[in-house]
Amino acid sequence: MTDFLKPMVEIEHLHKTFGPETAVKDFNLSIAEGEFVTLLGPSGCGKTTTLRCIAGLERPESGEIRIGDEIVVSPEKDIYLFPEHRNIGMVFQSYAVWPHMTVFDNVAYGLRVRRASSAVIKKQTTRALELVGLDQLAERYATKLSGGQRQRVALARAIVYEPKVILFDEPLSNLDAKLREQMRDEIVRLQKEVGITSVFVTHDQSEALVMSDRVVVMDKAVIQQIGDPQTIYANPVNAFVANFIGVTSLLEGALLGRTGEYCDMEIELGNGQAPLRIQAVGGDGAEQGSSVILSLRPEDITLHTEAPSGTSYGNLLEGSVIDTVYLGSFLECRIQVGSHEIGIQIDHFEQLEPGQKVFLTFQPNHGLALAS
Ligand SMILES: Nc1ncnc2c1ncn2[C@@H]1O[C@H](COP(=O)(O)OP(=O)(O)OP(=O)(O)O)[C@@H](O)[C@H]1O
Ligand SMILES: [Mg+2]
Structure with a gap:
């Protein structure tokens, strides 16, 4: 495992409920710059909710999240930054590409919204497309792409404005088994190449073990164990983790x-x-x-x-x-x-x-x- 030094995402005592239901309970995690951390657990354990709190799409009742040196949410301190002010890229399960735009325009969109100059748009979009292997298809319409290619567009869109952190919510679950493995390896390669801090959500334990520097195993809104893949597999702290991993x-x-x-x-x-x-x-x-x-x-x-x-x-x-x-x-x-x-x-x-x-x-x- 690489040694990570500086924290990039810090989550302290995060708590989120939906009516009577607690979705995330006293969640504490510090993610280092350049680290790939996976949230793993069964359906309904609170993975997406945690990710959405980091992104700013959900507002927790209490706790604090910092990205870099900035507090992005703290109900206690009355701080809440909107998602677009958090410098975060997101890739979801659904491809979320615009069918009426070319691959290039899909990827460039985030930069245009941020009013980047056309020179910057050209340079960064081209680089993002190269990174995901779509540079040859830049002018193709998004409707004329395979599932794997669409997910690459989504990936390029998330990295194009060089965010500090990228969040993935089960991005591979709509792909067939072979493509899934291929995209999995590509995401890992890309992540190491760009060195971007990543939080990846999955309920697939083999995906978590293969991809991550550290895995956070959750069950019923609560973190059960945090550790590198070897530790989680060889030294589970309780029967839930032992049973869930492998x-x-x-x-x-x-x-x-x-x-x-x-x-x-x-x-x-x-x-x-x-x-x-x-x-x-x-x-x-x-x-x-x-x-x-x-x-x-x-x-x-x-x-x-x-x-x-x-x-x-x-x-x-x-x-x-x-x-x-x-x-x-x-x-x-x-x-x-x-x-x-x-x-x-x-x-x-x-x-x-x-x-x-x-x-x-x-x-x-x-x-x-x-x-x-
Ligand atoms: N908008 C919402 N309104 C009410 N309850 C919600 C909402 N979003 C999530 N929940 C509840 O919070 C709990 C955690 O949900 P969450 O989506 O975070 O789970 P998950 O770990 O991502 O599950 P999955 O693997 O199925 O995606 C669940 O019990 C869910 O029903
Ligand atoms: Mg989910």
Whole structure:
């Protein structure tokens, strides 16, 4: 990760309600100059509302937002700047291009509104079109463009007046899978090339992990965790984040105590099976006897078709195959363990039959205990 120094967007104690509903609750985040931050979370968790508060399209009840050195909103200080005075570019899900204008005029529009000279308009519009790879199509009408090309026009429009910050609200969700990936990589390349501070909203976790310097995971109007993609994936702070980021199996249990760096846990298997003692890492903040959740990633579980000789730490689960799904380079397999379904990944050459008895093991440092 790049080291970022100067804050560009600072959000403190942001609070926004719609009638009885709290859309964003005590949101705090400092985004550095040139950083790419993604707001990630399920539908309705408050991502768009946060973005719209930064843009000035929603007015929060309380809190403060600064962009650069300027306070753009603070109900307490009676400050509110209109969107057009915030020096922000925006790209939304809908392409928002004007059909009756050429590509060039669509992109130049923002500069014309700002009464830029024609020399500046020509220079900056041409540069923005080059950056998004549309310089050859400058004179084409926007109606004669593909979805991906329209989204590039929207991107060029957002960057043409060289704003301090660019806000993206699910800009890729109207594109098909392949184009989506291509545009995703292009946005990242463009962002690094221009070095513009970016806030990107998505509910697609793989998009967030691939694109971002840092990810802000939200649920029910509240930030759950802020961290770089590796941290969010490997060290989720709670079961919500573990479950939302990537695939994981969650098993409830209790913390018995600690042995060195490991937590000793007893997990409930259900379906009449005796509770199982295991060792895992994590368990931060959990006290002895309190309930904890074991998070197991599919790639961290080893499958055995014969009972393996015992492990010193006892992380051995017995189960039966439910089904397998072919995913190209590997198979995804669901295993019934007690009342749980546990997902694992296996090499494609392994033959598994539904109902077949199997054994699962995992290293203590591959299981993560999470305070529930
Ligand atoms: N203009 C509005 N009037 C009333 N309620 C609203 C309004 N805008 C948003 N909300 C509510 O605020 C909450 C947060 O909405 P928001 O649009 O920020 O969610 P989101 O995370 O962007 O979801 P999605 O992934 O579906 O776009 C939701 O419960 C939503 O119903
Ligand atoms: Mg939204």
